[in-house]
Amino acid sequence: MTKKLMMVAACAAVVLMGSGVAQADDKPAPDPNGPKCWTSNNEGHQQLTPCGWAYSDSSGWYEVPRGFEAIP
DSSP: OHHHHHHHHHHHHHHHTTTSSOOOOOSOOOOTTSOEEEEEOTTSOEEEEETTEEEETTTEEEEOOTTOOOOO
16 A cells, blocks of 8 residues: 555656746846836836836737837
């Protein structure tokens, strides 16, 4: 009985190994300590974000296309 229980626990541990920890995002992110600019995101909201970047709930952090940066 103990042997079977240990096998079940080992299998469960292998299955659940990668699911409990948040994985790092491969997308670049802005420097939080960099200069800030007022920007309009793709949802139309004004926000003070690191220059050249915007944030929306649907897209997360994304770079603002060149020529659309706000003046600091």
